[in-house]
Amino acid sequence: MRPLDPRLLRYATATRGTLAAGAALTFAQTALVIAFSWLVTQLVVRAIAGEPLTALTPLVAGLAVVVAARGAVVWAVDAVAARGGAAVVGQLRERLMAAVGRLGPAWLRQRSSTDVALVAGRGLDALDGYFGKYLPQLVATAVAMPVLVLVIGSQDLTSGIIVVLTLPLIPVFMMLVGWATQAAQQRQWEALAGLSRGFLDVVGGLSTLKLFGRQHRQEARIRAISDDYRVRTMKVLRMSFLSGFVLELAASLSVALVAVTIGLRLVGGSLDLSVGLFVLLLAPEAFLPLRNVGASYHAAAEGIEAAGRAFAVLEAADAAASDAGGRPVSVAATGLVFERVSVAYDDRVAVGPFSAEVRPGEVVTLTGPSGAGKSSLLAAVLGFASYAGRIGAGGREDPAGRLDAVAWAGQRPGLIAGSIAQNVALGAAEPDIALVRRSLCDAAAPELDHELVLGPAGAGLSGGQAQRVAVARALYRLRAGGCPVLLLDEPTSALDAEAEARLLASLRRVAEKGAAVLVVSHREAVAAAADRVMRVSGAEVIASPAGSNVERKDVAHV
Known part of the structure; x- marks a missing residue:
């Protein structure tokens, strides 16, 4: 200097x-x-x-x-x-x-x-x-x-x-x-x-x-x-x-x-x-x-x-x-768009090139074998991984704009010491208790007391409960911040069939109100509840409407 x-x-x-x-x-x-x-x-x-x-x-x-x-x-x-x-x-x-x-x-x-x-x-x-x-x-x-x-x-x-x-x-x-x-x-x-x-x-x-x-x-x-x-x-x-x-x-x-x-x-x-x-x-x-x-x-x-x-x-x-440049993507106004996206770690391509679109009002499931690159695509959207190509969320493709448009919950709940309400409304100056309760209910966790104080890393909850609190946090942000895109990574992996069905019904209601919902999951029930399924498998991505026995190749290849 x-x-x-x-x-x-x-x-x-x-x-x-x-x-x-x-x-x-x-x-x-x-x-x-x-x-x-x-x-x-x-x-x-x-x-x-x-x-x-x-x-x-x-x-x-x-x-x-x-x-x-x-x-x-x-x-x-x-x-x-x-x-x-x-x-x-x-x-x-x-x-x-x-x-x-x-x-x-x-x-x-x-x-x-x-x-x-x-x-x-x-x-x-x-x-x-x-x-x-x-x-x-x-x-x-x-x-x-x-x-x-x-x-x-x-x-x-x-x-x-x-x-x-x-x-x-x-x-x-x-x-x-x-x-x-x-x-x-x-x-x-x-x-x-x-x-x-x-x-x-x-x-x-x-x-x-x-x-x-x-x-x-x-x-x-x-x-x-x-x-x-x-x-x-x-x-x-x-x-x-x-x-x-x-x-x-x-x-x-x-x-x-x-x-x-x-x-x-x-x-x-x-x-x-x-x-x-x-x-x-x-x-x-x-x-x-x-x-x-x-x-x-x-x-x-x-x-x-x-x-x-x-x-x-x-x-x-x-x-x-x-x-x-903050320029809007041309493929969708408010949904989630991938255009020939490739993610690499240490010069090794993990996934891509991948092209796909999740439109507002849709619930789309991204599935495939472990290690195929599903979580890497979400990491690219959130800025956790470098990528080549273009990603748009909510009409923005700059990193800050995408983050403003996305509410998400990862595989690890990432809870902090404090009340459940503080965890659900993480980042808010004053939690909206009514919205916290609604988010917990939609995350299939109405039995959890929002005033319950957790220890470090969410100590005091079971794995399934912690997972649902993380999903409730994403739903809270979706509604409080007006986010048009919801990303969930294996949100039902620790849930029983009843809780899974209630959560999937909530995701359907969220999509019907205009959000673009992308769920990474291996569960058959999640795929059956989706509007479309994108399957990441080695060298290609296969997409099919939910409930259809006929699969067609989408525009993306991995």
């Missing part, structure tokens, strides 16, 4: 206000620095000349006012930087989460979710150092330094030339040290990501490790990763201290060069004391912003690295959105 990446202005609009306010405050701070130096110079020169204290009183009062005003402006600069940083971090985190949602689970499964969480959490939090320390100094370098150099040059041309010639030395050293620091910071971030992934893996598999008595072997692994992160962190700190020393040395030598020339000319009588003292007081202030930029760069390095990774995700989401 560059000192001020243009992408920061594009993705976090609060940056613009922060920069504008910071520039205005920095200009005021620079004016107060000049006023402070002038007042001190006048006090010293007039005191040496022997003026009485009464004559110096206005200067002393003015100096007190300037000091107080300068303190207030410094506080305002810090407050603006802190508030702006918090606003920018909030905007970036919100856009990052939205981008991950737009990219979908298929994009996320190709990456480590730990890395994404690290960027969104600790990484963006580290931008506080960027906005609180680095950015104000960068603004001061752009605003204060030119003004101070001009003032010094207008008072003493020789000192101005020296300052102009020596100032570039500091950016050169900053660039050299910055490249090395950036490389070290990237290695440190990778070590931190490895530590996070390793720890998460151990926690996730701890029960299995303990079962086989292998948990102690992971202690050495975690210790080794932690030591690697510690070593890399110390390298970054060592580089930070070294660069601070180099920058301070360069700035001190530059100021000393100005001071020596002023001293020699004062002794020779070619320079007035008031001019020399005024320039001498301003010279360190001219170098100060650049010195602070170099010193604060290391405090912001982690945030800069994380922001660069966040921008990569945001750009990937923008590219995906532009490729999708």
Whole structure:
């Protein structure tokens, strides 16, 4: 990431206000620095000349006012930087989460979710150092330094030339040290990501490790990763201290060069004391912003690295959105459409090319042997799997539009700790209890109390009950969100014949009200209740009307 990446202005609009306010405050701070130096110079020169204290009183009062005003402006600069940083971090985190949602689970499964969480959490939090320390100094370098150099040059041309010639030395050293620091910071971030992934893996598999008595072997692994992160962190700190020393040395030598020339000319009588003292007081202030930029760069390095990774995700989401285009599919207005869809895992085609249509008002069953690709097609619709071809749902084929149009329940219920009502109305700010009860009833689970509190992963329910709660969740979303498409993956695999018949009757009523219903199932009763059956079998998809003994080949082949 560059000192001020243009992408920061594009993705976090609060940056613009922060920069504008910071520039205005920095200009005021620079004016107060000049006023402070002038007042001190006048006090010293007039005191040496022997003026009485009464004559110096206005200067002393003015100096007190300037000091107080300068303190207030410094506080305002810090407050603006802190508030702006918090606003920018909030905007970036919100856009990052939205981008991950737009990219979908298929994009996320190709990456480590730990890395994404690290960027969104600790990484963006580290931008506080960027906005609180680095950015104000960068603004001061752009605003204060030119003004101070001009003032010094207008008072003493020789000192101005020296300052102009020596100032570039500091950016050169900053660039050299910055490249090395950036490389070290990237290695440190990778070590931190490895530590996070390793720890998460151990926690996730701890029960299995303990079962086989292998948990102690992971202690050495975690210790080794932690030591690697510690070593890399110390390298970054060592580089930070070294660069601070180099920058301070360069700035001190530059100021000393100005001071020596002023001293020699004062002794020779070619320079007035008031001019020399005024320039001498301003010279360190001219170098100060650049010195602070170099010193604060290391405090912001982690945030800069994380922001660069966040921008990569945001750009990937923008590219995906532009490729999708959000254009409506031409085959159906509100149903579910597959056009030559192929799903592949690790360059191995699992299913496809597949073409089919589920029209509004239909109940269609997708069946076939295990491993034929039925669930993969649903995963492609939901964004859990990458695919080639076109998929439309509710008239939209962009990932976000499809998700808005689909209500679904998978093979695993995916319940959470909480009441049944909270599980059925998952994601709703306030569950509609009447709709929860209706959804449970339509899912053939009227006996379940919506106030019953479940444990983790739905503990407290049988397999069949948990499955029906998951179906009720899909029906709740279908009605509350006005979704035109309902997808169910093996919704009756754990149900008895009576409960299955009641659920299938509910799906028929849902379809009659205009929804396109696609059910993946091996059960004969589900196929018999459907309007059409699509059978995925090795190299082809065969479709037939329900109850017909004559099968015909559909337009799709797998």
